[in-house]
Amino acid sequence: MYRDLVSEHFSEFQEVVFVPYASVDHEEYTSRMQDFLGPTVTKLVGLHHYPDPVKAISRAEAIYVGGGNSFLLIKELHERLLVDPIKQRVFSGTPYLGVSAGSNVASPTMMTTNDMPIVLPKSLESMGVVPFQINPHYYPGRIRFMDGGEISEHFGETRSKRISEFHRQIETPVLGMWEGSYIQWDGEVGRLIGRATAFRVGEAPVELEDGDSFNANLVQL
Numbered sequence: 757m758y759r760d761l762v763s764e765h766f767s768e769f770q771e772v773v774f775v776p777y778a779s780v781d782h783e784e785y786t787s788r789m790q791d792f793l794g795p796t797v798t799k800l801v802g803l804h805h806y807p808d809p810v811k812a813i814s815r816a817e818a819i820y821v822g823g824g825n826s827f828l829l830i831k832e833l834h835e836r837l838l839v840d841p842i843k844q845r846v847f848s849g850t851p852y853l854g855v856s857a858g859s860n861v862a863s864p865t866m867m868t869t870n871d872m873p874i875v876l877p878k879s880l881e882s883m884g885v886v887p888f889q890i891n892p893h894y895y896p897g898r899i900r901f902m903d904g905g906e907i908s909e910h911f912g913e914t915r916s917k918r919i920s921e922f923h924r925q926i927e928t929p930v931l932g933m934w935e936g937s938y939i940q941w942d943g944e945v946g947r948l949i950g951r952a953t954a955f956r957v958g959e960a961p962v963e964l965e966d967g968d969s970f971n972a973n974l975v976q977l
Contacts, residue, residue, distance in 0.1 A: 765853050766798040766818050773816040774800040777832035778824025778857040813841045823856025826869035830861050831877035843883040856892045863889045886941050887972040894932030923957045929974040930955040946970050
């Protein structure tokens with residue numbers, strides 16, 4: 757399904773600029789993603805191959821930001837002065853696809869990531885190509901694990917608890933995207949493929965189903 761979605765999203769383009777900065781080894785990551793997608797999918801060109809990344813983004817027909825560590829990704833994007841250029845290209849109509857960390861940095865900030873802060877970015881502000889926060893790999897309950905051959909439940913904080921802590925500081929709605937889910941955002945309306953949970957300050961979480969549409973405040977349409 758993932759290959760089909762990527763292929764459909766980029767079907768009109770011969771080359772797509774791939775942003776591999778969420779991983780340390782940019783060349784290996786780009787090659788691995790191209791191998792995974794296969795020869796029938798549009799060619800990925802790693803942004804690290806261009807001597808001037810800002811100019812490459814300004815000329816890109818389409819942009820694909822890969823997953824990995826969100827702290828590493830946003831640090832690299834800020835240091836290479838790419839946050840605003842990517843944002844402006846997307847707002848001008850350039851197709852964007854972000855996976856995991858790549859979807860997280862599409863939000864106004866990267867503050868709803870699940871990743872360890874392995875590096876210190878100059879800012880937690882992200883591209884804001886969607887008006888809500890995304891929490892990728894959302895899990896809707898407590899994690900279960902094997903304990904001596906029996907399934908036990910971990911009683912630490914749930915993901916929804918972490919999101920409620922975020923909402924004590926910032927009121928931006930958060931979309932908890934269940935594993936294997938995708939959203940298509942056209943600038944005003946989002947459409948869900950899979951499942952997700954919408955969090956808004958002062959309201960109970962709302963479960964969204966496959967095919968649901970929603971607005972910038974994550975209210976179902």
